[in-house]
Amino acid sequence: MKQINFPAIFIIFGITGDLAKKKLISSLFELSRKDLLPKKFKILGFSHTNLSDQTEDPDKALRNYIGEVLSEKDYNVDSKDVKDFVNSVHYQQGDLTKEKDFEQLKTQINKLEEDFGQCANKLYYFSIPPKFYEPTLDKLCAVGLNEPCSRETGWARVLIEKPFGKDIESSKSLDKKLSQVLQEEQIFRIDHYLKKSMVQNILTFRFSNSIFEPVWNKEYIEQVNINMHEDFGVEDRGSFYDNIGALRDVGKNHCLQMLATIAMDNPKSLEGNTIRSKRADILSNLHCFKKEEVQEKTTRAQYEGYKNIEGVAEDSDTETFFRLETTIENEKWKGVPFVIESGKQLHRKHTTIEVIFKPSKFALCPTNEKWEDKNKIIFTIQPKPGIEIDFVSKKPGFKYELEHKKFNFDLAKDREEIPAAYQKVLYDGLKGDQTMFASTKEIEAAWEFTEPILKSWENGKPELQKYKKGIDPDNIG
Known part of the structure; x- marks a missing residue:
């Protein structure tokens, strides 16, 4: 495997949830430690959870949380690898059903791209209950976050977890929504097996x-x-x-x-x-x-x-x-x-x-x-x-x-x-x-x-x- 060099932002919906805690955070860290993430990458967590009080910076609160997760998995939180990884993390508290919160998410992404000095690829991970899949897709589309920087130089992709519907009808409904908002090459339906x-x-x-x-x-x-x-x-x-x-x-x-x-x-x-x-x-x-x-x-x-x-x-x-x-x-x-x-x-x-x-x-x-x-x-x-x-x-x-x-x-x-x-x-x-x-x-x-x-x-x-x-x-x- 080789390193991917174009800048990328990982947007994890449900960053404080069970899947992110057990699998995603440590997996991203391992990729970072092995130099398999882009040289320029950021992680932007989105969740309804209020991680901080009024006196604490939300980014710092999430970084403390990420550090605790990695510590529980026996990583040395004082190592340079962990510190560099934790400092790449940013946080956006929000509601998956509210468009204004996605406008704020877009603003956050734009700021991170300004830090890169160029537009970045975007990987959206749906680590959320299935009932929020369609509303989240709607809001991504409404604010234009489903579009890549350009068709020539970048991409925007959605990684979506099972279950894909509860029956044939709901599965087709979800698939219809995905095809309305994304091209097939943007859709990654996960079966981790x-x-x-x-x-x-x-x-x-x-x-x-x-x-x-x-x-x-x-x-x-x-x-x-x-x-x-x-x-x-x-x-x-x-x-x-x-x-x-x-x-x-x-x-x-x-x-x-x-x-x-x-x-x-x-x-x-x-x-x-x-x-x-x-x-x-x-x-x-x-x-x-x-x-x-x-x-x-x-x-x-x-x-x-x-x-x-x-x-x-x-x-x-x-x-x-x-x-x-x-x-x-x-x-x-x-x-x-x-x-x-x-x-x-x-x-x-x-x-x-x-x-x-x-x-x-x-x-x-x-x-x-x-x-x-x-x-x-x-x-x-x-x-x-x-x-x-x-x-x-x-x-x-x-x-x-x-x-x-x-x-x-x-x-x-x-x-x-x-x-x-x-x-x-x-x-x-x-x-x-x-x-x-x-x-x-x-x-x-x-x-x-x-x-x-x-x-x-x-x-x-x-x-x-x-x-x-x-x-x-x-x-x-």
């Missing part, structure tokens, strides 16, 4: 090694399992999560994007639109359930104690766990089950994609012995990214006996650091690389698949199950 190193490595594993792709189809693969298990709960996200649920929160985006990546055809190029188009082709060909199939092919459950969380309705039927089995209706994958499973408060935290191969038709086995173990390739996305290949070997010795063995690839081995997903989100936003951001077509196809399931669940079919915290998900359903 696409930025995880192991997810990105799947494409290299499949398409840069000639030994795998010839058997990557229905003739050889029996089943694909996608598991996203978490050992923690909803915690302080009760009011948000209770209106979303597990399928909307991670199933419709993270899990389906992993499915698309593992099943897509060879794009034959690293060109962003080509790769996004191949992912969209898979999502568009997912089998959409009929009412009776939802009952048969899906499971939903809620962990005990969920309703006691602040912000969760007393009669909530929101799922914190789901499992579903679908197929891809194209010639390459027809008939192969893809099982997706995700949940909170399970026995361990891990995310894997397990590709199970059919038994060999002509396996060499000892006389009168039937060997039924199947080859597997397991991609571990987290917590320890890597690839495991299960295979059959002959035991050393005089007898012809078989045993199960594994090849293991550890992505982190001999590497000082693997860049965090949000570092890649921000860096690719700066570069303008949309490859690992979701396209309109992908989002629409994902909603077409998930909405029939959600509607059936809202009608109580299948029935919501209960499960104990710390359970092995094999014991649910």
Whole structure:
């Protein structure tokens, strides 16, 4: 990765929120520390929070807050790197629904550009509740902040977090608003799972090694399992999560994007639109359930104690766990089950994609012995990214006996650091690389698949199950 030299201003809407505190601030600092931000850059935080009293400068108040955030992550706040970074931060208190506050934001941006001595690129990060997406887009457009310095010399881009709507209708409404205010090349729809190193490595594993792709189809693969298990709960996200649920929160985006990546055809190029188009082709060909199939092919459950969380309705039927089995209706994958499973408060935290191969038709086995173990390739996305290949070997010795063995690839081995997903989100936003951001077509196809399931669940079919915290998900359903 190389440094980007044209001046840039990062405008973070929701600078005092949870995502900024946990991910964005430290990710920006890491990019700064690695000299991957422009030499001239500023961070302008926008929030409704009053960080200062009448005697304190708002910029200073935010800088103190940023310092505390970095200190909590064990950075040395007295180091030159941290001090330089903190001094690049400015603050604008405001209301996302008031145009006058966006006029003040524009004035702030103009002042920062005067300090640069030239117009700057602008990267707007929507770290805000989805209900504020459309009002914020309206206000950006109203004051002209959606426009770049010029089409020849600069850009203005919007990075927008999931969820992209609550259903097909709201998703299309948001997409319509985005297209009214911005050009497609300005829109970066974030699914940070696409930025995880192991997810990105799947494409290299499949398409840069000639030994795998010839058997990557229905003739050889029996089943694909996608598991996203978490050992923690909803915690302080009760009011948000209770209106979303597990399928909307991670199933419709993270899990389906992993499915698309593992099943897509060879794009034959690293060109962003080509790769996004191949992912969209898979999502568009997912089998959409009929009412009776939802009952048969899906499971939903809620962990005990969920309703006691602040912000969760007393009669909530929101799922914190789901499992579903679908197929891809194209010639390459027809008939192969893809099982997706995700949940909170399970026995361990891990995310894997397990590709199970059919038994060999002509396996060499000892006389009168039937060997039924199947080859597997397991991609571990987290917590320890890597690839495991299960295979059959002959035991050393005089007898012809078989045993199960594994090849293991550890992505982190001999590497000082693997860049965090949000570092890649921000860096690719700066570069303008949309490859690992979701396209309109992908989002629409994902909603077409998930909405029939959600509607059936809202009608109580299948029935919501209960499960104990710390359970092995094999014991649910």
